[in-house]
Amino acid sequence: MYSPLLFFIVLYGIFLTSSYAGWSNLNSTPRKTIQYEDNHVITFKEDGIWNYSTMLIMEDLGLLVLGAREAVYALGMNDISVAKSKVLWKVTEEKQKECTSKGKHPDIDCRNYVQLLHQMNDSVMYVCGTNAFSPTCDYITYSDGQLKLEGKQEDGRGKCPFDPFQRSSSVMVDQDLYSATSLNFLGSEPVLLRTSPVTLRTVFKSSWLNEPRFVYMDVVPESEDSPEGDDDKVYMFFSENAVEYDFYNKLVVSRVARVCKGDMGGLRTLQRKWTSFLKARLDCSVPEPSLPYVIQDVFHVRHKKWRKSVFYAIFTSQSSSTDQSSAVCAFNATDISEVFSRGKFKTEVSVEMSDVKWVTYNGELPVPRPGACINNAARTMGIERSLDLPDKTLQFIRDRPLMDDAVRPITGKPLLLKRGPLLTRLVVDLVTASDGQSYPVMFAGTENGYVQKAVNYDGEMHVIEEIKLLQNTEPIDVLRLHQNQLYAGSASGIVQMPVSNCSRYSSCLDCVLARDPYCAWDATAQRCSRSPEDAKGNLIQSLKEGDATRCPTTATVEPKIHSLVLGNNIRLLCRVDSNLAQVNWNFAGKPLPYSNRKYTIYSDGILISNASAADAGRYTCTSVERAKGRQYTQTLAVYDLREQLPVDVTDKIKTTLGILPESYTTSSGLHKTEEPPSYATNQSSENKWIVIQVALAVISVMMACLLIWNLYMGHISPFMCCGRQPIKSPRNLPEREYMHTGNDVVDSKQQMVRLCVTTNSNVEATSFHRNTVNGDTSTDIHIFKYITDESEI
Template identity: 35%
Template sequence: ELLGTNRSVVFFGHRGFLGFRSLYLDEYRDRLFIGGKDMLYSLLLDRASTDVKEIYWPPLPGQTEECFRKGKDPGTDCANYIRVLHPYNRTHLLACGTGAFHPVCAFIYVGPRGEHTFSLNPAYVETGRGRCPHEPSRAFTSTVIGGELYAGLTADFLGRDPGIFRSTGTRSALRTEVDQRLLHDPKFVATHLIPDNDDQDNDKAYFFFTEKVVEADSKELAIVSRVARVCVNDAGGQRVLVNKWSTFNKARLVCSVPGPGGIDTHFDELEDVFLLRTKDRKNPEIYALFSTVSHVFQGSAVCVYRMADIREVFNGPFAHRDSPHHQWSAYEGKVPYPRPGVCPSKTTNQPRRQYGTTKDFPDEVLHFIRSHPLMYKPVYPRHRRPLLVKKDLPHRLHQLVVDRVEVEDGQQDVLFLGTDAGLVLKVVVLQKTSSTTAEEVILEELQVFKVPVPITQMEISVKRQMLYVGSSLGVAQVRLHRCETYGMACAECCLARDPYCTWDGTACTHYQPSGKRRHRRQDIHHGNPAHQCLDQNLTVDDFENIEEKVLYGAENNSTFLECVPRSPQASVQWFVQRPPDEQRDEVKTDERILQTEQGLLFRQLHPRDAGTYYCKTLEHGFTQTV
């Protein structure tokens, strides 16, 4: 359906099997870079399916056979899946692949802006250990900061050495210690550079992941979500924590729904994180998608976190317990100076004590952070509750992208949620001005891939008003909106409640904040066409162009009257006018006449069923014939 309306373009790779693993949207060069199985692709965003360049990058000779001998699957494991794809400098990308369980990295020449060049020099391929996972599908995250790769991954063949690593630059490599107090069977989700203030020496890399914990009163492992951070200028310790992170701290991320008797429903499995950048680089809004790990209750939630709340937790008390059998408490002893976890900068320097690097930190600071990596207080979301909760869905939510859209009365955040069935949900959450409650509106359900395949990555281009959706099958380019599909009348456009769309006096079109205001009609919060469209063509009825269909049916046979409302929020009522009567009666449904989402099904026709049937939609107290 999306392909039919020219709303999407899908790239499957030239051999028909992409084996998609990574995506980098380069808006500076207007190019899309894709990493797949043994292949790298470069697509021009304006001509996504025509001018494609590719690099064939298989494992080194002998490595496929060795991978097979070690018991791995030759069809799915023993290939070079490109999992790292980042801009490195003005002319090169950094790319790393699994290399048939021998991770490899290389710099890809992409040329200056305006050139469509794409090449890899095999002479400069180097090991990817500590930069790229061995496995094609194990959870992993990475980013490049200042010419260095920061990665959260499992770094060995057997999958038993998880860590947060820094490599590739001129400084010596760093990693977390092998210690379950730091990382216990983590699943890495995202990593981002977020500055603390205008002093670059205070820049920190934040990692979002889940890990397993054993509480004192339970022997079972529980999953919790975490945010951790390290200083970008961390150089490790001089005698303690040599070539190890000396500023690593972590805190729990809570996303829960308050329940009866003070028992909350927790969403503990972090699935995805999206940073909504604002004008203030230091304070992006952090949108996080969670799912439950309970067998009793299946659901997903989106929580929004503020950087001020995250920093407050990291500046708060450290967690402490005397042994694994004790409960956690706030550490009340003396905390050494400089405070463990801070970066060496102007703020840590004192006249008699200069700390130009973490190697200058006293040993007691490093011993303390080694034994107290966890903060005592958790990070709570905005309003201490989720923005959105979805339960009992037929599919799981895996990916999240957010777009802040200018609307008639301010701004509105639109959420795009990718599922494990090739579907993208386009959702707005409308805060009620009078209370803390909110209304969730599913604007569209976009079936991006014909086959129900998990969506594994999504990127948004606000500049191009496009969503890029990746799955193992291929990468789709999908328009964020198609306002013209909302019909030919003011009421239909208004009832859609799509922040991207407005009625401009003659058609439903893309909202432009700078456009003419005179005929513009948009009502995201209430969707009230009676109020908005009084001076406009209110409904399709005014055009007298309601589609009429003549259907013939044989007695005792079945027949179907189709009627699908444009808005997912509308309820449908059927009326019938039987000659010679003028009045319209509501259709009574029973075992013989069934009302479905697609229309009205007559399982067995009777002669008295003949007549003119009207399909009417009701939404926000507004009725129209469709």
């Protein structure tokens, strides 16, 4: 017998496989990767304070109010590095002991985590914290540059979670607080609550909320320009265990729910309960067969006309596979409203061999329509408030709050697919480019501290760059966007950075191929401009096509001379502007053979191993980047590799013998203090062996010269071993005979000196040669007598 879960996955896979051709352009690689060291951000954190996860922007005061663990800060929006004011909100010792006695950790759970910050008026904020598993709310005022906790504490149950690590959401609408969290210590009683003069909440039934994880809430002003006289709606996004699928294991699905702003509950049925609560499944289908992706975060891009408003949402895989992935889908507010106002309902039916099944309800609907807000049609029936709704309508919505239809994304598929570290938070900025069109630029935080900046051009996802925002590898817990500034909060601190840094694009080609709506190449100023709509020069920008043909021809790259030391490993650098570019290396005008083990390719260059004379020549590094079928080639680096001996053998020998080269002796005879030439430190053992061999050869020549010298002077006779008499040396001859044979002696000496010239100084050899040529041998004889004096040996 086959599992229903398996059947569902198979059907899901068949549907996706049929449309797989359009998915490949969604999973994009970031064009640039900016590391933390290269990204000059503004940071704020304070020793001993953690979990900077709640933000409130007070635009009129120019403040970013930051909620953390047991502290609230007022930061300047232009520069968050220094807090303007701070207020501590710690738990009492009594509360901490009570929390610890219930089995919670005293230093982790039993603290006050600020989870909710909302602006009540110009200078008053409503704040709630977990308060050691005893949720409490209060008011904070800002006046004269100082924050002040009013001390008017209120019960925070239903407004703020007990557990600091449990997701919740809330929104303030006309001084009424809408909150989605848990009502009890165990977190097992979820609720959507409105705190107002008429307090309303959800029914505690699994058909309403089944172990939900709340993500986001916001209001949509659907009463504006409504021909039906409709009411404003509050939308809530969350995930929960599905009740409509009969699986052996729990299946988590993503939902969107809504309630009417003017809801006052029922008169008898659903007293002080929502009469307008409806929920529907959110569909963000991915190409490969898998379980439904689970919603993680939502950002509402508001429009002057609410029907054009869009909700962008992050979804992540729920499988236990190590190959995790994320997706971003966009949902139109009109499509969501249509599902609730005209879609079919699901209903429970009893089936044999099963407890309950959820199927499509095809019966007749009560009038007014269940879950609908009070509109003109209801008013014509004398129904002015939800308290006037008939019990038949209320009983229907009490038992059947789930819609049969799912909400599909605008494009029918995700805008972005990402594998690897999961996406956590999302904000979207509408940017007007130089072509006059507006483009939604997404900033998505990740679980390892990066932010991905991406935009979708007519179904093509283009990830402009990924930026390492946090120094530590930790998740981004909150993202806010305001006036071209991005604020990111995490457990250890908060970071501020501009939405774009056009100076990163060093050339026209780099600027245009970035396809960044914030940036365009100013041909007059010869730079990439941050505000293309305000620039006065000739702008070059092509977002959808990535057409850089208008860019001027780049200047020729001058070659750099690089020394080739035999046997060394040589690294040639070539830094590429884009991760999307392919790097090509040419040697002597031909492509470098990458298959050769001699060459090792790196992201920023190549390594030539054990260089030889054959490796000398010209190396050229080029990048090839493609955009919309066009190919752009750019020369990045040129090197002329010239051969150089590993060691200057002559200088090495002279230094060994204590004789300095002429280049190190001045005319006055003083030695220069210049440093000898520096060579590569990583010489191979073969080079060292050559030096040793040369030294041994020099010593052998010196020994041979010494032997010839002694043979000539008669100190050693070649016939000693044969018992013959030694030939008399010139030293044993009378002085007259000696002088008579002087020419022969000089000739022999001259030959010997020539043989041993490497063992004497240049000065001595020159002097000896000059005297023999002039026929003057007195100096030479004197030298011989001095050398052959046995008393000096």
